[in-house]
Amino acid sequence: MRNIEEILKEANAWHEGHTEFRNGMHGDGWLQKDLIARDPKYLDQVARLQADQIMREFPEVELIMGPVTGGALIASNVARHLGKEMGIIDGKKDPVVFHDMNIPEAGEKVVMVEDIISSGVDMGRFTRFLKQSGAEILGICVWMNRKGSEIENIKVSSLLETPFKLYQKEECPLCAQGVEIKYKNVRE
């Protein structure tokens, strides 16, 4: 079976090169996750990899949860591969709420799925919300993790082992070398 990098490259979602993000950060590449999310063929292939990784790392999982919007699509696909139920976290609301379709029971073993963790701020909100609800969060499984290996003391498992690098603009080694910016105003 192909790995995540091969799938992303076939979907033209893999962009290597000097990148300027909309938030002002610089980097050496980025993922165009929408090209995966909008094509069920690719989304299914990536979800299969996530399902396999969850079975290896969090085999006791009972429920897959994903945040609106991308994470919810991913949760549905991953849960199908695992033969488990899924639910949706609506983080566009403040405070965060569960979609009524599936509200975890106290102690239910949950794995969160998402495409990319960038700042980690949103995932921190969702994780705290899930903990407060009484669910037991086994872990978080994403395509690419730009933050640390834990969020709120919960393990983050990533399909990509070496993500693209992020730099403060002032500390960007590509700028220091005079490399021209290849991608501008990117929102990952």
Ligand SMILES: [Zn+2]
């Ligand atoms: Zn730069």
